[in-house]
Amino acid sequence: MPQTVSFTKGHGTGNDFVIIPDPDGALDLSDDHVAILCDRRFGIGGDGILRVVRAASIAEGREAAAAGAEWFMDYRNADGSKAEMCGNGIRVFVRYLVDVGWAQLDDGPLAIGTRAGVKTVTRSDLGFEVDLGPWRVEPGDVLVRARGIGAPRPGMGIDVGNPHIVVALPDEAELDGLDLTVLPQLHPAPVHGANVEFVVPSDPLVHAGVGSIRMRVFERGVGETLSCGTGVAAAALAVREWAGPAAPDQWSVTVPGGVLGVRMPEVDGERHVLLSGPATLVYSGEVTLA
Incomplete structure (x- = not known):
């Protein structure tokens, strides 16, 4: 019925x-x-x-x-x-x-x-x-092939309760040129799949103590979306990891659908990642x- x-x-x-x-x-x-x-x-x-x-x-x-x-x-x-x-x-x-x-x-x-x-x-x-909650940086790089970026790029695995692979791109022209109507290929492929985020750091990366990046995402089981909250958190965490110990704990992330905030405070003795929007x-x- x-x-x-x-x-x-x-x-x-x-x-x-x-x-x-x-x-x-x-x-x-x-x-x-x-x-x-x-x-x-x-x-x-x-x-x-x-x-x-x-x-x-x-x-x-x-x-x-x-x-x-x-x-x-x-x-x-x-x-x-x-x-x-x-x-x-x-x-x-x-x-x-x-x-x-x-x-x-x-x-x-x-x-x-x-x-x-x-x-x-x-x-x-x-x-x-x-x-x-807490996050986890996965060991080893994942090679990511995507239409529009030429040679495959290394991606960092970040788990924030669900799996993500974050790829750094050199400039906004390459980010804009991505064709995310096609599923990015991951090698080795995660057992349960992953969301894939492509990020470009702002210039300067940090202003008034806040880091800034731009991102596009291909979501597992969906395709490209205008925004992915956990992907935004994963992208900020990956760029912070690449930037080194002097990187800030507060980030502004621009996605096609708007702007989201990410913080990494200490909660009960361990680092958590918080997403706002x-x-x-x-x-x-x-x-x-x-």
């Missing part, structure tokens, strides 16, 4: 999502459902699905519920595949919870369950800020799933 569900369309710096409220975990969204909903010609259109579900209502959220998170972000890529985390998506997810009155941010951080663990979100000058809800409606 077809089922009619409510939805809201939202985005974070142009990285757009179809938000499906399912607090009791009653919906069974197949990969095909997700792909059709995200299709920009035959569906609503989006880079992914954010299913809003109580953590205690689904098996994947039980651990988050035990840790005190009421809500779980069931994030799915546009092709239907499950993803560990989404830095833009979680801000949009929290904006939705606050706007519909299912959560509050006035009393401190809000804990949200994800497949990459529990993340906390607070308000910030740019909108919302999410603590992505806007979250916008565009419209709501109903859709029938065949």
Whole structure:
């Protein structure tokens, strides 16, 4: 039987999502459902699905519920595949919870369950800020082949709860000349794939204590997007690593969809990476799933 569900369309710096409220975990969204909903010609259109579900209502959220998170972000890529985390998506997810009155941010951080663990979100000058937690620099380079950059380039592996490969380019002309309609080839290929970020440092790299870079991204299971929150964090972390110990802990990252902020403070004795930026809800409606 077809089922009619409510939805809201939202985005974070142009990285757009179809938000499906399912607090009791009653919906069974197949990969095909997700792909059709995200299709920009035959569906609503989006880079992914954010299913809003109580953590205690689904098996994947039980651990988050035990840790005190009421809500779980069931994030799915546009092709239907499950993803560990989404830095833009979680801000949009929290904006939705606050706007519909299912959560509050006035009393401190809000804990949200994800497949990459529990993340906390607070308000910030740019909108919302999410603590992505500690990160990991993967050993060894990955060779990246992409249409428009000529010879293959080495990429640095950064894990911020999901996998990324960051590639430095020499100038903005090469960044603009990239053809990201074609999937970049990675050698060796990560077992579970990876998002691939191409970055160009600003000149000067640091101004008033803040580092600045520009980035484009090919997202695993989606293609090129206007923004990728975890990719922005990974790109800033990679450039900071390349720049050496004198590099700043605060960064401004420009993507095609806007500007995001990244910080690397010490939290409980270890370095965390925090991402800040806007979250916008565009419209709501109903859709029938065949």
